[in-house]
Amino acid sequence: MAAIALNRLVRAKASFYFSPISSSSSSIFRTSFSSETDPTHTTPSYENKPLLPRRDLKDRNVQWIFLGSPGVGKGTYASRLSKLLDVPHIATGDLVREELSSSGPLSQQLKEIVNQGKLVSDEIIISLLSKRLEAGDAKGESGFILDGFPRTIKQAEILEGVTDIDLVVNLKLREDVLVEKCLGRRVCSECNKNFNVACINIEAKNGIPGVYMAPLLPPAGCASKLITRSDDTEEVIKERLRIYNDMCHPVEEFYSSRGKMLEFDLPGGIPESWPKLLHALNLDEQEERRVAAA
Ligand SMILES: [Zn+2]
Secondary structure, eight states, rough: OHHHHHTTTEEEEOOEEEOOOOOOOOGGGSSSOOOOGGHHHHHHHGGGSSSSSOOOOGSSSEEEEEEEESSSSSHEEEEHHHHHHHHOEEEEEHHHHHHSSSOOHHHHHHHHHHHHTTEEEHHHHHHHHHHHHHHHHHHHHOOEEEOOOOOOOOHHHHHHHHHOOOOEEEOOOHHHHHHHHHHHHOOOOOOOEEEEOOOOOOOBBBBOEEEEEOBOOOHHHHHTTOOTTTTTSHHHHHHHHHHHHHHHHHHHHHHTTTEEEEEEEBBBBBBHHHHHHHHTTTHHHHHHHHHHOO
């Protein structure tokens, strides 16, 4: 089915930049970001009741997409949920990297694209994704969590012809917090580990919930060797956000209009956000069982 769908897809122009240097799955794409995070808009509707109907997990499809601006930790949450739900976490950036390091049918073509610093087309990305989903289906995988795809309305339309999506989780973080957090990023020049020196502690005010995010401080050995990436300036970060917002807004509308969108305002870092996200997804019990079994 995926193969048929592919044929009627895309003669799309490329919209991905592939950076061979990148090692993190989400930073592979040079496009993007948004955060509609207007502080006045934050309504934590997930506080009180779960947003998904309570159904046994075995009766439930997990064919999910995670959206969110770079910097919100989308990959981390997607990865944690994929472990909890026992479905693969599929990042299209990883698929490109895997194909590059293989002798697969597209690897030669990809190498040329990358060597020329060109964009990887939607067609190639979707082809890799279809192949991955078919392989998963054949292995009996019960679903997937897609991370960082689709990024454009065109990709969303293409994906529609390839597989059914039953939920899109859109992780949101206030823009002021996102900027502060990005400005706090540091990397150790010796061991290349990532840290974050920003300590975010915004109190709730006028009905807008507070946000708390602890810093991720380096051990003593790294502390004197921290550097800031040259593109982590306020100007660049805000521009990235603007571009992502422009591009992703139609994707959000696409899924909203189909009733598949779950907007989730992150209340802080992982310790603050994870339990609330599980609650919104109606997965509290899953987590309790997992913890009890561990
Ligand atoms: Zn270090």
